[in-house]
Amino acid sequence: MHMTKDVGKRRLVLVGNGMAGARLLEELLERGASEQFQVTVFGDEPYGNYNRIMLSHVLAGEDGEESIYLNELGWYADNGIELRSGVRVEDVDLPAREVVDADGGRTPYDVLVIATGSSPHFPPMDGLRREDGSLLPGVSGFRSLDETRAMLEEARSGAHERAVVIGGGLLGLEAAKGLQNHGLDVTVVHSPAHLMNQQLDADAGAVLRRSIEEAGITVVTGARTTGLTACTEKGRVSGVVLKDGRVFEADMVVVTAGIRPNTDVGLRAGLVVERGIVVDDQMLCVDQARTTAGPSAVYALGECAQHRGETYGLVAPLWEQAAVLADVLTGADPDAAYHGSRTSTKLKVAGVDVAAIGQSGPEHPDDEHVVFSDVRRGLYQSVVVRDGRLVGATLLGDTRKTAALQQVFDRGLPLPEQRVELLFDVGATTEGSVEDLADDAQVCNCNGVTKGDICGAVAGGCSSVKGVMDATRAGKGCGSCKDVVGKIVEHAVAAGGGALTEDPSVHWYVPGVPLRKDELVAAVRAQHLTSVSQVFAALAPGGAEDAKSKMGLTSLLRTLWPEEFVDERDARYINDRVHANIQRDGTFSVVPQMKGGVTTPEQLRKIADVAEKYGVGMLKVTGGQRIDMLGVRKEDLPKVWEDLDMPSGYAYGKSMRTVKTCVGTDFCRFGLGDSTALGIAIEERFQGIETPAKLKLGVVGCPRNCAEAYVKDVGVVAIGGGRWEVYVGGAAGASVRKGDLLATVDSPEAVIELTGRFIQFYRTWGNWLERTYDFVPRLSIERVRLVLVEDSDGMCAQLDAEIEAACAAYRDPWKERDAPDAPGRFSAPALPLLPLPVVPRRPMGAPGGTPREQLPVEIVMPNEEAVVSGAMAGAQQ
Amino acid sequence: MTATTTSGTTAGVRVAALAEIPPGEGRAYVVPTGAGEVQVAVFHHRDGRVSAVDAVCPHSGGPLADGQIDSCVVVCPLHLNTWDLRTGASTSGQAPVRVHGVAVDDDGGVRVTPR
Ligand code: SRM
Ligand SMILES: Cc1cc2nc3c(=O)[nH]c(=O)nc-3n(C[C@H](O)[C@H](O)[C@H](O)COP(=O)(O)OP(=O)(O)OC[C@H]3O[C@@H](n4cnc5c(N)ncnc54)[C@H](O)[C@@H]3O)c2cc1C
Ligand code: SF4
Ligand code: FES
Numbered sequence: 006m007h008m009t010k011d012v013g014k015r016r017l018v019l020v021g022n023g024m025a026g027a028r029l030l031e032e033l034l035e036r037g038a039s040e041q042f043q044v045t046v047f048g049d050e051p052y053g054n055y056n057r058i059m060l061s062h063v064l065a066g067e068d069g070e071e072s073i074y075l076n077e078l079g080w081y082a083d084n085g086i087e088l089r090s091g092v093r094v095e096d097v098d099l100p101a102r103e104v105v106d107a108d109g110g111r112t113p114y115d116v117l118v119i120a121t122g123s124s125p126h127f128p129p130m131d132g133l134r135r136e137d138g139s140l141l142p143g144v145s146g147f148r149s150l151d152e153t154r155a156m157l158e159e160a161r162s163g164a165h166e167r168a169v170v171i172g173g174g175l176l177g178l179e180a181a182k183g184l185q186n187h188g189l190d191v192t193v194v195h196s197p198a199h200l201m202n203q204q205l206d207a208d209a210g211a212v213l214r215r216s217i218e219e220a221g222i223t224v225v226t227g228a229r230t231t232g233l234t235a236c237t238e239k240g241r242v243s244g245v246v247l248k249d250g251r252v253f254e255a256d257m258v259v260v261t262a263g264i265r266p267n268t269d270v271g272l273r274a275g276l277v278v279e280r281g282i283v284v285d286d287q288m289l290c291v292d293q294a295r296t297t298a299g300p301s302a303v304y305a306l307g308e309c310a311q312h313r314g315e316t317y318g319l320v321a322p323l324w325e326q327a328a329v330l331a332d333v334l335t336g337a338d339p340d341a342a343y344h345g346s347r348t349s350t351k352l353k354v355a356g357v358d359v360a361a362i363g364q365s366g367p368e369h370p371d372d373e374h375v376v377f378s379d380v381r382r383g384l385y386q387s388v389v390v391r392d393g394r395l396v397g398a399t400l401l402g403d404t405r406k407t408a409a410l411q412q413v414f415d416r417g418l419p420l421p422e423q424r425v426e427l428l429f430d431v432g433a434t435t436e437g438s439v440e441d442l443a444d445d446a447q448v449c450n451c452n453g454v455t456k457g458d459i460c461g462a463v464a465g466g467c468s469s470v471k472g473v474m475d476a477t478r479a480g481k482g483c484g485s486c487k488d489v490v491g492k493i494v495e496h497a498v499a500a501g502g503g504a505l506t507e508d509p510s511v512h513w514y515v516p517g518v519p520l521r522k523d524e525l526v527a528a529v530r531a532q533h534l535t536s537v538s539q540v541f542a543a544l545a546p547g548g549a550e551d552a553k554s555k556m557g558l559t560s561l562l563r564t565l566w567p568e569e570f571v572d573e574r575d576a577r578y579i580n581d582r583v584h585a586n587i588q589r590d591g592t593f594s595v596v597p598q599m600k601g602g603v604t605t606p607e608q609l610r611k612i613a614d615v616a617e618k619y620g621v622g623m624l625k626v627t628g629g630q631r632i633d634m635l636g637v638r639k640e641d642l643p644k645v646w647e648d649l650d651m652p653s654g655y656a657y658g659k660s661m662r663t664v665k666t667c668v669g670t671d672f673c674r675f676g677l678g679d680s681t682a683l684g685i686a687i688e689e690r691f692q693g694i695e696t697p698a699k700l701k702l703g704v705v706g707c708p709r710n711c712a713e714a715y716v717k718d719v720g721v722v723a724i725g726g727g728r729w730e731v732y733v734g735g736a737a738g739a740s741v742r743k744g745d746l747l748a749t750v751d752s753p754e755a756v757i758e759l760t761g762r763f764i765q766f767y768r769t770w771g772n773w774l775e776r777t778y779d780f781v782p783r784l785s786i787e788r789v790r791l792v793l794v795e796d797s798d799g800m801c802a803q804l805d806a807e808i809e810a811a812c813a814a815y816r817d818p819w820k821e822r823d824a825p826d827a828p829g830r831f832s833a834p835a836l837p838l839l840p841l842p843v844v845p846r847r848p849m850g851a852p853g854g855t856p857r858e859q860l861p862v863e864i865v866m867p868n869e870e871a872v873v874s875g876a877m878a879g880a881q882q
Numbered sequence: 883m884t885a886t887t888t889s890g891t892t893a894g895v896r897v898a899a900l901a902e903i904p905p906g907e908g909r910a911y912v913v914p915t916g917a918g919e920v921q922v923a924v925f926h927h928r929d930g931r932v933s934a935v936d937a938v939c940p941h942s943g944g945p946l947a948d949g950q951i952d953s954c955v956v957v958c959p960l961h962l963n964t965w966d967l968r969t970g971a972s973t974s975g976q977a978p979v980r981v982h983g984v985a986v987d988d989d990g991g992v993r994v995t996p997r
Contacts (some may be wrong), residue, residue: 552964587959
């Protein structure tokens with residue numbers, strides 16, 4: 006008899022590929038379900054599955070999209086799961102046991118699981134929707150990756166100033182913080198009397214409000230939104246109208262006024278639906294018609310499900326549901342039952358730690374309520390005790406006690422006579438608290454990880470915090486439990502008699518070569534490896550090249566071998582191949598050097614001419630005191646450089662970028678030193694030097710600091726009497742840090758010498774992509790000063806010689822215009838030839854820009870010419 | 883000459899000479915098909931192999947031919963998402979790219995067969 010592999014397997018169809026669905030798949034696989042089931046998953050989002058919780062971080066710009074995926078598309082294939090991503094299920098034909106998708110396809114099942122989650126609730130508001138039923142542009146919910154992306158793009162576009170968030174619960178506050186991070190002026194309008202009223206009582210809400218307001222967000226409570234106004238010209242939202250008549254202007258509106266379970270599939274199928282799809286303790290749905298065709302085989306879990314009258318809106322309960330359902334479906338424990346979840350949450354909301362366990366305040370006259378509140382420091386802690394049992398706890402601002410209180414709450418443990426000891430270890434130390442945790446105490450609520458899971462991972466051989474986090478996902482959600490996870494790992498490793506290790510890869514210079522920077526440097530020197538492919542062949546596992554390691558290796562080899570380096574262009578990132586910064590439509594930006602921010606009428610004329618001649622999309626004065634020409638086609642780069650005849654400003658490289666200066670003694674009435682001349686001299690000397698990450702300098706003529714020298718990688722400040730202070734490790738980008746004073750020196754020459762020594766020191770010891778604001782504190786300013794000023798390690802002479810050699814090897818990369826290194830370097834039609842979202846074309850003189858027909862020369866737009874020449878390349882055969 | 887295995891193929895459309903694509907880099911070409919034109923990014927691996935996928939990044943339209951590669955993946959230059967050049971599947975959770983047929987003929991010409 007001929008048997009195919011799948012005969013005998015039951016067909017399991019899962020509708021909804023979100024957090025609950027994906028968790029179920031993992032739980033099933035863990036129980037060997039691939040032997041029993043042939044699994045098909047429908048998800049209407051066109052992705053693998055991702056951690057929805059992390060969308061807050063994505064919106065805030067703290068995490069990239071790429072870091073939030075839980076299982077990528079390949080994971081499904083690897084596990085024999087058929088994923089129909091981007092396909093929505095419309096209906097279920099219960100009698101036929103088939104699901105019907107939006108394409109009209111019918112997929113038969115033996116077991117069906119519905120995990121469709123929830124959608125944002127949009128309260129009725131005038132003007133919310135346009136005639137076709139779509140949302141007014143500028144208005145968004147906050148649920149999906151697509152919504153988050155769209156909001157992020159708008160927030161970053163710089164075109165919008167004000168945002169209103171409707172709803173001041175968890176999601177609303179996260180949205181507010183996220184948008185504010187991008188510079189928007191944010192107001193939260195909340196109709197209940199205090200923030201996060203689902204989890205907090207009024208007093209705690211007031212403390213939270215103060216912390217949120219201190220972060221610069223406006224909070225309006227007790228205010229219902231009744232309508233939205235639109236700007237007809239822009240065709241998008243312009244404001245929010247409150248019931249009391251107040252109007253708040255808004256260019257963006259986020260609605261986070263609650264969620265509604267997605268029950269439509271269940272409804273159409275004829276399942277019993279109340280607020281959610283009703284399930285029993287085994288997550289089995291109740292069938293309206295109670296078909297006699299056999300036992301119902303439809304289950305539901307996650308936010309779309311209603312169990313014992315409850316629907317949930319946080320992930321912790323879903324983990325429990327997924328484990329129970331996996332037990333039931335695979336028969337691992339046919340009697341497994343879900344009894345509902347205690348709603349307790351530990352969250353990081355808009356940067357504030359919040360933990361809420363059980364009830365938020367006293368409900369009976371005899372309830373004891375112990376409260377500690379320190380509004381100024383944003384602290385609020387309370388416990389509610391009834392009949393000697395803990396029935397509620399709220400911790401705001403400081404949530405270290407959560408795990409301990411949770412345990413007391415869950416097990417009804419006896420309480421200390423002094424109730425305040427629940428909140429503070431009066432007279433005792435806080436150490437040992439992780440030791441006291443029970444094994445089943447949940448540590449990471451986002452990913453449902455218990456202390457037992459963590460200890461299990463340690464027992465299974467993980468001895469590093471990163472290893473345990475990768476294995477269990479603990480700490481990979483909102484991140485509020487990382488400290489506790491670290492402590493438990495430390496404790497478990499020690500208890501097992503082992504020693505805590507660090508995952509070695511966190512120390513590797515690049516991911517593809519398992520060596521720290523110092524080890525790598527030693528090996529490269531010893532084996533005289535002068536090209537990136539030689540490094541891979543000699544030092545990477547199996548000699549395998551790794552695309553993501555190439556750029557870092559190129560930088561390192563260049564530093565180590567100023568003369569002998571063998572330049573392999575494929576090992577350079579595109580920006581370094583063509584000496585310009587790639588834009589989101591595949592064109593490039595060109596930033597010519599303008600030393601110290603000083604320019605001449607002649608330079609400006611040339612820039613103006615070039616901008617007109619090549620149809621530059623936008624001319625912009627940069628934050629680095631020079632001029633950026635944005636939107637230049639790759640093919641035009643050599644011609645643009647030729648016409649400009651100015652050196653590269655290196656605005657694209659991991660290298661020395663700019664030296665900002667102020668006007669100094671020549672013109673300024675306060676100037677104490679000629680900062681302009683010194684800045685120019687520094688920029689000229691160190692132009693183009695590659696560094697582990699970008700390097701930006703500043704020189705100012707007095708401590709008024711007009712060119713922001715205190716917050717530069719190297720900042721120089723004239724203090725009078727011919728003396729200059731040299732600061733290092735400053736930052737005013739994604740991090741803000743005042744530089745540390747390295748030394749005060751007596752002459753411009755001494756500044757240049759010390760700067761060069763510092764740069765070479767950083768080139769030698771800095772990790773790939775480690776800015777000086779991390780590098781200097783890592784070594785400590787004291788150590789840096791000892792080495793570079795006192796010459797404690799006797800290395801100053803060598804550093805000085807090395808930086809001298811590097812400076813001498815400088816060659817303006819834009820000279821390559823005359824002799825490109827490879828055919829097609831600039832001319833090949835390497836742009837995607839489709840019309841792409843174009844960078845905003847801004848004024849060449851006036852709003853709207855110069856119309857094409859008025860340009861002095863005929864401009865062929867990128868897409869046209871590329872199509873023409875590309876088609877010819879194709880037709881050449 | 884590189885060590886590319888050739889099969890005396892004459893299938894597909896000749897888009898370039900292999901020598902025009904520096905080792906380890908990619909270039910984009912428009913390839914006519916019965917049903918119109920497709921834009922294909924062709925990569926010349928350092929070991930001599932060639933790969934071809936859609937030229938336009940499914941994430942946000944980035945120019946994949948400008949991306950960095952190794953023997954397995956291409957990294958889009960815009961947001962550093964990655965795709966397996968053999969299967970077209972994204973290894974960073976994006977939608978897949980189409981993989982096109984590509985071979986080097988006896989004259990060192992790169993021939994693309996759009997799929
Ligand atoms: C053009 C410019 C903005 C402007 O219009 O003024 C700019 C544009 C970009 N900056 Fe910047 N930065 C510009 C000045 C700054 C400054 C101000 C300064 O240089 O004094 C800072 C703060 C100082 C600093 O570097 O810390 C700055 C901090 C950043 C950061 C945050 C770095 C950090 O570690 O904190 C990034 C992101 C990164 O590097 O990963 C970034 C990244 C970028 C990138 C390269 C984004 C990218 O990866 O493509 C932008 C390129 C736009 C483009 O397509 O050309 N840019 N950027 C400025 C060019 C200056 C120049 O003339 O060279
Ligand atoms: C920004 C944000 C921050 C959050 N922060 C936290 C937090 O800190 N802590 C916490 O505990 N919780 C948090 N949550 C809540 C948490 O994300 C949810 O509880 C969880 O995602 C619910 O899982 P689910 O699988 O039920 O629903 P979802 O994750 O929404 O998954 C449902 C999936 O089904 C798909 N789908 C729906 N209908 C269909 C259909 N007909 N056909 C095919 N597919 C369909 C949907 O597109 C979706 O992909 C947050 C949520 C958001 C949005
Ligand atoms: S130029 Fe700088 S600040 Fe502006 S969007 Fe780009 S990276 Fe952000
Ligand atoms: S456009 Fe390719 S990764 Fe974003």
